[in-house]
Amino acid sequence: MTHQKLSRNAFLDFDNETVIAWLFLAPALLLLGIFVLYPIAYLCYLSFTAGSFTRAGVHWVGLQNYWRLFLTPDFWQVVGNTIVFTVATVLPSLLLPLGLAVLLDRAIVLRDLLRVAYFLPSITSLVAVGLGWRWLFQTEGPVNQWLALLGIDPIPWLSSTVWAMPVLILLSIWKQIGFNLVVFLAGLQTIPISRYEAATLDGANAWQQFWYITLPGLQPTLIFAAVTTAIFTLRSFEPVYVITGGGPLNATNLLVYYIYEQAFAQFDFGYAAAAATLLLGATLVLVSVQLRASRETD
Template sequence: MHSTVRPGRHAPAGPAPYAERKHARWDREQVLTAAAFLTPALLILGVFVLYPIVNAGYISLTSWNGFDPVKQFAGLDNYVRLASDPEFWNSLLVTAVYATGVCVLSVVSGLAIALLLDAPLRGRGFYRGVYFLPAVTSSVAAAIVWKYMLDPAGFVNAVLAQFGIAGPDWLQDRWLALGALTLLTVWKNIGFNAVLYLTAMQALPVGVYEAAQLDGASFWQRLRYVTVPLLSPMTFFVVVQALITSFQAFDLVYVLTGGGPRGGTEVLGMFTYRTAFRIGDFGYGTAIAFVTLLLVLGVTLVQWRASGSGRADR
């Protein structure tokens, strides 16, 4: 006799189909494989990145001098002290002016050099190597050369003297020294920015330019209405890179001006170094570093939203 299922009742569920059991086994294998590959990287990230950040955050809440075995907890005193420290506000102003100049000139110079290198020139490979040479040059060596060039008896003033112009003492004037530091930073990274723009330009659709040419658009019209808008994601990246470089600046400042004259080039990185390692106030210096981190994150998020990268396509 054959068993029948009464109406209104369901037959007992049997074993899962073979395809479903095999798919579940593959999922477990993929998770285990991913975990095996990610674990070493996560350990390195945790030991060398996350732990130092957490430890530095704790130090910023202390009055530690860098040598005592006991770190005396001070709470938010270091951050309250920042709000009324004129040296901090001077350093913040210097960094803001410096970062603005570096960001604007990095975009303009990088795009201009990329346009030149993208043109059908003879020996383009040689020119690309020449423009990229500053990026692989030692920062200390570059700053020393610029320091000698900007000396009152240096190369720059000697050239100006040939035209009957008395050159100033570039590194002893607050704004001239900051301008020289800005130009040095832009020159140091001009090859890197040009390569970024050149790579992005070579990936742009050719059909858009052909259509613009058929419509009678000139070179400057194609540059303004086609190239620049299409390169906006790369421009955002270049600006963020220049911003981070400006807020982390130390070696070029230390060698070229040492933060002088009279704090005229003392960016936040230099101020942090002087506070922590010269004065010995590691707690306060670490608080400055954390405020710098928050400023970089905030400005980056604002730029990200302003550029439209934070909005989903509709």
């Protein structure tokens, strides 16, 4: 009898704790549902419809919008631009801050000042930076003036199908370096100094210590930085909007800007929602890769 009474009391305590926990979670879950889950669900629904938000409304078209995406050459050009932009941004945005982080981690003089200086681009408005970048790379801008001092003819940076994309990639790398630098510096603090001391006693040089101690120790940090940088580049919109407008000849049109154009210039919301849903799927794949890799490294 006593055992049953104790079991009942434990069940009631557990039940009360569960109710209290759900009460505390309810406001956050409500906000999550309203501002995150509902928009995602509505986006997926919208991708199966056509029409506009007028009195005529929208109507169900099934997979027609997705079929149009796969048959549209402009969409595949945009996807190719996005892949090139992402790959060309992610690799330097990992290698450069990794090297800088290793150097700053061992430096004593001006380390905090340099850390702040490198991080400043990450907190700068992309619109303001884009305007400055456009001024730098215009035909008669400072960059071409500096090249003229070296005897190099002016380059039409923003009106060339060859040079416009590298300008955007350079801006994206410059913007991302500071964030990844701080992330790598934090990751380096988690590697025990005793490992480096033992490696030094064993005669390992700086490169061997970096390859066999630093890189394995930074593996979870590298995965996190790679995924976050890829997501950052996939959602790039402001530089394209401010600097090139997707031109010339669609050479710098990225997926987010393409979605914006289809939705708010062409008012083809169903088609834009289908493209946005594919972008959401790619982002979820990256997040799942990061989570799986994090579990394997734990």
